[in-house]
Structure formats: structure tokens, C-alpha cells
Amino acid sequence: GAGVSQSPSNKVTEKGKDVELRCDPISGHTALYWYRQSLGQGLEFLIYFQGNSAPDKSGLPSDRFSAERTGGSVSTLTIQRTQQEDSAVYLCASSLLQGLIYEQYFGPGTRLTVT
Amino acid sequence: GESVGLHLPTLSVQEGDNSIINCAYSNSASDYFIWYKQESGKGPQFIIDIRSNMDKRQGQRVTVLLNKTVKHLSLQIAATQPGDSAVYFCAENMRVSWGKLQFGAGTQVVVTP
Numbered sequence: 001g002a003g004v005s006q007s008p009s010n011k012v013t014e015k016g017k018d019v020e021l022r023c024d025p026i027s028g029h030t031a032l033y034w035y036r037q038s039l040g041q042g043l044e045f046l047i048y049f050q051g052n053s054a055p056d057k058s059g060l061p062s063d064r065f066s067a068e069r070t071g072g073s074v075s076t077l078t079i080q081r082t083q084q085e086d087s088a089v090y091l092c093a094s095s096l097l098q099g100l101i102y103e104q105y106f107g108p109g110t111r112l113t114v115t
Numbered sequence: 116g117e118s119v120g121l122h123l124p125t126l127s128v129q130e131g132d133n134s135i136i137n138c139a140y141s142n143s144a145s146d147y148f149i150w151y152k153q154e155s156g157k158g159p160q161f162i163i164d165i166r167s168n169m170d171k172r173q174g175q176r177v178t179v180l181l182n183k184t185v186k187h188l189s190l191q192i193a194a195t196q197p198g199d200s201a202v203y204f205c206a207e208n209m210r211v212s213w214g215k216l217q218f219g220a221g222t223q224v225v226v227t228p
Contacts (some may be wrong), residue, residue, distance in 0.1 A: 031214060040123060042204055042218040043159070056215050091158050103149075104216070106158030112202070 003027070004107035006092050012083055012113045021077045021110045025094030032075050033093040033104060034067055043091065049075060050097065082114045123202060125223040136222050138205035143186060145207035149216070150179060150190045153202045162190070162203075192224075198218040200226045 003005075007023045013019050025032050034046040045059040049069045060066070070076040079086055089111050093104040128134045140148065146167040151159035163174045165181050165188075172179050178191040190204050200222050206216040 021129070031216065033216075035218075042220045043206075043216075045215050045217065048214040050214070056212065093158070103161045103164070106160070108156070108158050 003035065004009045004092055004094050004105050006110050008113075010111045010113075012046040012115060015084060015114055016081055018080045019082055019112065021090050021112070023075045023077070023092030023094075023106075023107060025073065025075070025092070026105055027073075028096070029094035029105070030072065030097045031095045031102070032069055033095075034075070034077050035091045035093070036061075036090055037109070038088045046077070046090075049074065076105075079112075080111075084114045086106060087112055087114045118156075123221050123223045125225060127225045128195045128199075128228060130195060130197060130226055130228050132195055134190075134195045134199070134224060136192075136203050136224065137192045138190075138219050138222075140186050140188055140205065140207045140219070141217065142207060143183075144209050145217075146210050147208040148179070148181060148188050149206045150177075150188075151204045151206060151218075152199075153221070155201075159204060159226065161210065175190040195224075195226050197226050197228070200224055 007022045033048040035041050035043040047057050047067050051072050052069050064080045069079045089109040091109045093106045095104045097101040140144045149164045150162040152162050153159040155191050160177050163177050163179050163181045165172045176193045180189045202221045205219045
């Protein structure tokens with residue numbers, strides 16, 4: 001079946017503009033995760049969803065960042081009033097919820113460049 | 116995990132040799148660990164995982180070792196192939212904060228002919 005898809009693959013925006021990043025998880029995966037990866041860095045956890053609920057929002061860098069998930073499927077990550085330090089690759093992953101044992105399947109990411 | 120800035124640690128390995136990639140994890144309460152492989156321009160790909168009640172787990176050509184005493188994790192790749200060239204990340208998770216993986220900075224593996 002299809003893997004995790006993300007759109008757009010690349011986004012260039014001007015500082016101060018809002019952006020929306022989309023993630024389509026693997027069908028049937030109940031958990032969905034957002035990460036950020038800056039150039040040459042590891043992945044930084046942002047938020048995860050169980051169904052449509054986000055039990056842990058502690059990774060969101062500021063109140064300019066928000067995310068929602070509807071219908072237990074598609075998720076959008078919104079960044080308001082973008083800043084240059086928001087430039088990064090934003091990765092989405094999904095997984096089945098199987099107790100402690102899980103495997104996150106990652107999408108290809110959205111490369112965001114704020115000019 | 117700690118940041119190493121723009122220059123990842125690099126491991127150069129000759130094709131056919133075994134690779135050992137090391138990771139020092141940060142939280143003694145972590146109870147689940149995963150190794151991921153990330154090729155250029157792609158998202159990370161699951162390789163192997165291990166629970167804290169184990170000290171070794173084997174997969175196909177890969178072995179993960181866990182030393183909780185010194186908070187150290189390693190990934191061994193047998194008979195390294197050109198397709199193994201990638202950045203490798205370890206990640207840790209705690210049961211009390213399920214879903215929140217903390218990733219290390221990564222190691223660049225370069226396989227030479």
C-alpha cells in the first residue's frame with residue numbers, strides 16, 4: 001500500500017507569512033507524528049496525535065506553531081508569521097498503536113525555506 | 116540528543132567490512148530504543164528496535180547492543196554494502212511519554228569500494 005505522503009515537497013515563503021504543511025498517514029495508522037530536521041541535525045520532536053487528540057504538544061517551539069488532525073487521518077501543521085529560523089525539513093510519520101512496540105513510518109518531508 | 120552542528124560524525128567503512136555505529140543516549144528512564152537509517156532526500160527508515168529488558172537483538176545483517184549501565188547503544192552492520200551509506204540515528208523513548216521519540220544527532224556512514 002501507499003506510504004506516508006507529505007505536501008508540498010518544497011515550500012519557499014517570505015518571512016512573516018503563514019504556511020500550512022500537510023501529512024497523509026498510512027491508512028489505518030492511528031498515531032501520527034511531526035518532527036523538524038534542520039540541516040545536518042537530528043530530528044526534533046514537535047507533536048504527536050493518537051486519533052485526533054494530541055496528548056503531547058510539548059515539542060512545539062512557540063505559539064506560532066499549531067497542528068490538527070481530522071477524521072483520524074490527514075494532519076496539517078501550521079506555522080504563523082514564519083521566521084528564518086523556521087527553515088528546516090518537516091517530517092511526518094505514522095504508526096499503528098501496539099502498546100510499547102511500534103514502528104514509525106516516515107514521509108519524505110517538506111523542505112521549508114523562509115526568505 | 117546533543118547537537119553536533121553542521122558536521123556529523125563520519126564513519127568510513129570498506130565494502131565487506133563490519134560497521135559499528137555508537138550512540139550515547141541521554142535518559143536512564145528510557146525503555147525503548149530504535150535505530151533509523153536516513154538516505155539523502157528521504158525520511159528515516161526503521162532498522163531495528165530493542166527494549167530495555169534486553170541487551171542484544173539481531174536482525175538481518177544488523178545487531179543492536181544495549182548497555183544500560185553506561186547508557187550506550189550500538190548498531191553493528193555485517194558485511195557493509197554500498198547501499199548502507201546513509202546517516203544513522205538512534206532514538207529513545209520512555210513509557211511515560213509514549214510517542215515522543217528523542218533522536219540523537221546521527222552518524223554519517225560512508226562505504227568505500
